[in-house]
Amino acid sequence: MELKNIAILIFIPYTLLAQKGKWENYSDRQNLNKNQNKNDFLPNANKIQTAASITNPTPRNASINWQDKQGNIYIFGGLGTDDNLNEGSFADLWQFSSKDLVWKNLSGSREIEKFNKDNNKKLNPTATAPTARQGAATWADKQGNLYLFGGNTGMLDEYLSDFWMFDLKKQTWSKLSNTQEFNKKSQSSGKNKNNTTNSPAARAKATTWVDNKGDFWLFGGTAHDYAQSRDVYFNDLWKYDTNKNNWVWVSGNLDGNTRVLKTEISPSARASSAAWFDDINNVLCLYGGFGLNAEVTAYGGLSDMWIFDVKKEKWTLKSGDDKLFQSANIKSFAKENSANNPGYRFSSITWKDKKGNFWLFGGQYGFKNDTLKSDRMLWKYNNKTSNWSAIFTNTAPPIMASGAAMIDDLNNVWLLCGEFIDNSLNMKYSNTIWKFNEE
Numbered sequence: 001m002e003l004k005n006i007a008i009l010i011f012i013p014y015t016l017l018a019q020k021g022k023w024e025n026y027s028d029r030q031n032l033n034k035n036q037n038k039n040d041f042l043p044n045a046n047k048i049q050t051a052a053s054i055t056n057p058t059p060r061n062a063s064i065n066w067q068d069k070q071g072n073i074y075i076f077g078g079l080g081t082d083d084n085l086n087e088g089s090f091a092d093l094w095q096f097s098s099k100d101l102v103w104k105n106l107s108g109s110r111e112i113e114k115f116n117k118d119n120n121k122k123l124n125p126t127a128t129a130p131t132a133r134q135g136a137a138t139w140a141d142k143q144g145n146l147y148l149f150g151g152n153t154g155m156l157d158e159y160l161s162d163f164w165m166f167d168l169k170k171q172t173w174s175k176l177s178n179t180q181e182f183n184k185k186s187q188s189s190g191k192n193k194n195n196t197t198n199s200p201a202a203r204a205k206a207t208t209w210v211d212n213k214g215d216f217w218l219f220g221g222t223a224h225d226y227a228q229s230r231d232v233y234f235n236d237l238w239k240y241d242t243n244k245n246n247w248v249w250v251s252g253n254l255d256g257n258t259r260v261l262k263t264e265i266s267p268s269a270r271a272s273s274a275a276w277f278d279d280i281n282n283v284l285c286l287y288g289g290f291g292l293n294a295e296v297t298a299y300g301g302l303s304d305m306w307i308f309d310v311k312k313e314k315w316t317l318k319s320g321d322d323k324l325f326q327s328a329n330i331k332s333f334a335k336e337n338s339a340n341n342p343g344y345r346f347s348s349i350t351w352k353d354k355k356g357n358f359w360l361f362g363g364q365y366g367f368k369n370d371t372l373k374s375d376r377m378l379w380k381y382n383n384k385t386s387n388w389s390a391i392f393t394n395t396a397p398p399i400m401a402s403g404a405a406m407i408d409d410l411n412n413v414w415l416l417c418g419e420f421i422d423n424s425l426n427m428k429y430s431n432t433i434w435k436f437n438e439e
Helices: 045-051
Strands: 008-011 021-025 064-067 073-081 087-097 102-107 137-140 146-152 159-167 172-175 207-210 216-225 230-241 246-251 274-278 283-292 299-309 314-319 349-352 358-361 364-368 371-375 378-382 387-391 404-407 413-421 427-438
Touching: 064 137, 064 146, 064 404, 073 146, 073 404, 073 413, 073 427, 137 207, 137 216, 146 216, 207 274, 207 283, 216 283, 230 283, 230 299, 274 349, 274 358, 349 404, 349 413
Parallel strands: 008 371
Antiparallel strands: 021 427, 064 073, 073 087, 087 102, 137 146, 146 159, 159 172, 207 216, 216 230, 230 246, 274 283, 283 299, 299 314, 349 358, 358 378, 364 371, 378 387, 404 413, 413 427
């Protein structure tokens, strides 16, 4: 995507403020532009592409990400550029080990898969692995197996609703649903009805959780209405019963771009939200995203926070409202404050530490007066006190959004891939590796 009519790229300075964490770049230093300040650099996109090899994934964003019990991180697909500089979606599965910093290709080709626009085309019913896609929903079960639902092929009007599992022991994919059509609508026998025919609509960038029982949860996401030339956002909440292997529609509207029901309190329709599971209180936590306000009169970046009580099956607004593009609010630096708030965020890079705290990086950027403003602040949410704190660091990765993150046994955080703006103000894909330590 090319950004036009932009005068200046602005980043918020961090070194002037208190430091509470440290980022380190673990990628090949030859990938960097030598003219960049080492504390605030952008990758050289051409050199990143040249450095891609059979030993690591090609540059990409919006990959599908998991973490296993051993701390390894997995990425599948995403949107990026292959070794021949073709842009599109991938269908490769990679494993990254934080212990030896080694990538391993588990399945799929390094080349993009090309799709032609054809509303009548269906997926191959005999496929033995997921097709190329970006922004699919993911979970991992108690055995460590990886699950994938839906996503987008890279074409504007091709959204998926197929369901797959990758068996880590056997290293094989298996299909859990036979859905072959693009842009399929939701199917449900009614709220809280457990039925084998139930299925969420095709979508990408949905929010997901795994609860204490091991059941999967899915909220919202986005699709595209080709006939009306508009994006569609959802606010439906689904549960996948891992014992019965069925989907259950729990709350929200099955149709996209609809108002929040007056009889049911729930988040507005959105995609790309930040989310984590509070296992102590048994609640699903959701923050921000990009979507519609409650009255469906406008769409944009959101900054409200919601919790869903799994036992009571009830949404509660924890903080904020449905106002769009709210700026971050910092009342106190480097420590918790009830008034602190990250502001609107979407496609943020997130993780949960060993103490149960939730971390959020990036996901806020916008344009004003032909200027791009990117907020690369790092935030921590304390589940015990329900307060945010802004964490200042020695530098910040140039990655703005859509990357993968994991935390290892030593409490190190590893950030992989994502998207950034290069020196020519073009959106580019990354395959760099960063490590973060809290101080």
